Amino acid sequence: MSKEGIRQIKSELTNDIFKRELLHLYQQKSDSRDELVQEARKAMLELVQTMSAGIADHPEAERLMLELAIQLEAVKGKKSYGYLSKPQKKLVDQVVDEMERLPSIRDCYDQWMVLQGKVDGYYHDKERKRVPLSQQKEFRQIRNAVIKEAENIRQSKLFxxxxxxxxxxxxxxxxxxxxxxxxxxxxxxxxxxxxxxxxxxxxxxxxxxxxxxxxxxxxxxxxxxxxxxxxxxxxxxxxxxxxxxxxxxxxxxxxxxxxxxxxxxxxxxxxxxxxxx
Structure with a gap:
């Protein structure tokens, strides 16, 4: 076999190994994302429950949730992030930013960022800049979880x-x-x-x-x-x-x-x- 043939075989083997590694990494990142979303939903539910009990564990987050619930009164269409006005989206983002301060959510987000950095490393050497959780497009589910709980407050489902x-x-x-x-x-x-x-x-x-x-x-x-x-x-x-x-x-x-x-x-x-x- 020629040197070129040997080189091509090595290249194909290397690419195959990288593909398997990358697929495994993507799976890890997906699991990490799901864990973060689940943790955020749990935190939101606990926040509203403490609000209902009159326990002010996170007063700023509670204030923002009440304001968002009031703002949702004016939303006539679908109550999801993409359909809200800019001021309403800003309120949602502020709640998510408050949630990110919780150790459980911050740790999950840190882990996701590490895995995302590894994925990026396969494509380029530029280090990914950390942005607030509210600005990560992959986590729109968290924003909509915030909206859902605010809507529950508005509709008095937790009466x-x-x-x-x-x-x-x-x-x-x-x-x-x-x-x-x-x-x-x-x-x-x-x-x-x-x-x-x-x-x-x-x-x-x-x-x-x-x-x-x-x-x-x-x-x-x-x-x-x-x-x-x-x-x-x-x-x-x-x-x-x-x-x-x-x-x-x-x-x-x-x-x-x-x-x-x-x-x-x-x-x-x-x-x-x-x-x-």
Whole structure:
């Protein structure tokens, strides 16, 4: 066999080895990407759960999520990253950037960057510059996971009174109060009971709200706002509204944000009127 023939065989063997190595590397990178996306989704779910429990572990991320949930009210079409306006996309990116600060997500992203650098090394010697996770096109799934959780907040899918009370999420002094809350709430809703019996339940709920239990405070706001067991009173409604929001009730905070950002002058006039009443 000629020298040229031997060289060609060696070249083909080398290319075959490189191809196998590259395929293995691509698989590793794909697995790393999936792990990062899964970790990000888990972190987003945990973030919203802590928000629902009133635990401010990541206040800036929580603030951005509430703002995004409010902004999604104006989105009429498909609620995915590609269909959002630039300001809305910026909000999503900011949430992703906050999530990247979490050690679990940062470590996954670091590993993906190492593997991506190895892949790049097969094609050129230029080192890949690290960019924020929110700017990596391969991770649009993470952006859409942020949008999904914000939309869940907007649609109140995590509404406390529809899910029941998770005892482990409550401070120790409120553990027993959660049971009282559920019992009183059910009595207030029970149309089989007399108005007097339901009214007594409202009175007890009011006392529980005074003790500082945010979920009863939020329910008292709704009772003062909508009736019918209490005569609608915006002053009392606002009082309990702010109390529950101050204690971290996620839907009180969300609703308060909607009011403050509302373009309806009548809403602002009523809010201002009761704030000085």
């Amino acid at each position: 406390f009174e529809d899910k029941g009370v998770e005892q482990e999420s409550e401070p120790e002094e409120f553990r027993n109060a959660s049971y009282d809350y559920e019992s009183l709430r059910d009595s207030i809703r029970d149309e089989i009971l007399t108005l007097e019996e339901r009214g007594d339940a409202v009175d007890e709920m009011n006392e529980l709200a005074k003790s500082g239990y945010k979920h009863t405070q939020y329910l008292m706001e709704k009772l003062w706002r909508d009736g019918p067991l209490l005569s609608p009173d915006w002053v009392n409604a606002r009082y309990w509204f702010q109390k529950s929001a101050e204690q971290g009730h996620i839907y009180a905070q969300y609703a308060l944000g909607k009011l403050l950002l509302s373009n309806d002058p009548e809403v602002h006039n009523v809010w201002k009127m009761v704030s000085v009443g």
